[in-house]
Amino acid sequence: MAKHDILYAPWRKKYVTSNTKKESKNPKTCIFCKAPKEEVIFSSKKIFLQANKYPYGEGHLLVIPKRHVNQVIDLTSKEREELFNMIDLSVYALNIFMKPEGYNIGCSIGDVAGESIKHLHFHILPRYKGDVAWSRLCDFEVVSLSPNELAISLKEIIEKNKLAKKFNL
Template sequence: MMECIFCNTEELEIILESQFSFAIFDKYPVNKGHLLIIPKRHFSSFFELSKEEMNDIYDLINQGKEKLDKLYSPDGYNIGVNVGETAGQTIMHLHIHIIPRYKGDIENPRGGIRKLMPNLVPYDG
C-alpha cells in the first residue's frame, strides 16, 4: 500500500492548522494562492466527515480566505472537492480546494469552475 502524502505531515509546509485539519498550498496550483484544506484523519470522501470535522474545516476555510485576501487580494474564489476517481480525485485523502480567482485570469469566467483554466496546469499527481 502506498503511503499517503497528506498523512506524512513532516513533508508538508503547513500554513494553517486547527484541531482536526490543516492547510497547505497546492503543489500544482491552478492559480496563485491555490490552497488545500485537509483533515488530519485519513479518509477519502467528503461524505465521511463528522459534524465536528465539518465545522472545523468550515472555520479553516474562512481562515484560509482571510490569509489569501491579505497575501494576494483575489477578486473571487472557487471552492471544490473531488470525490472518487470518476470525479477526478487522485489522492484518496479528502482535500478541499480553495482557488483564488483574479479579474482577467480567463477571458469569460461565466460558469465558474466549469471553465477554470482548461488544460493550463500540468498535473502529475
C-alpha cells in the same frame, strides 16, 4: 506567446503520478497522512492547511482533515466545523495577501471527477477576471509565486492578525 502555450513551472515537475494516487489509498503511504510539518501553514485539532505543491493558479491552498477519509459524509460534525472555519481563515488571509476577485472552493471525489489523492481535501483557488486556471486543470500554468513563498507569507498573516482566535481554531 499564445495564451494556451505550455509554460515551465518547476514545482509542477513532480505532478501527482498514478503511483501517488495509488499510494494514497493506504494511510501509511498517503502524502497527506505523512505531510511534513514544514509544509503545514496552519493546523487546528482536526484540520490542516497547506499550499498546493502543484498549483492551478497563484494562492492555491488545500484544507485537509488530519484523519484519512475519502468522502465528505465520513467527516464528524467537529471536523466539518473546523474544516469550514479553516476555509474562512484561508479566504480571510488570502484576501489580505492577494485581494482576489473571486474564489473556487471545492473538492473532487471519484475518478470521474478528477480526484488525484484518495484523502479528502478542499481546494481554495483565488480567481481574477480573465484567468483560466480552473478550466485547465491538467495544463501547465505560469505561477510566479512558489508554494513555499505563499506558505511563509500566509503564516505571517495568520499570526499577525490572530486568525486562529478569530476563527475559533
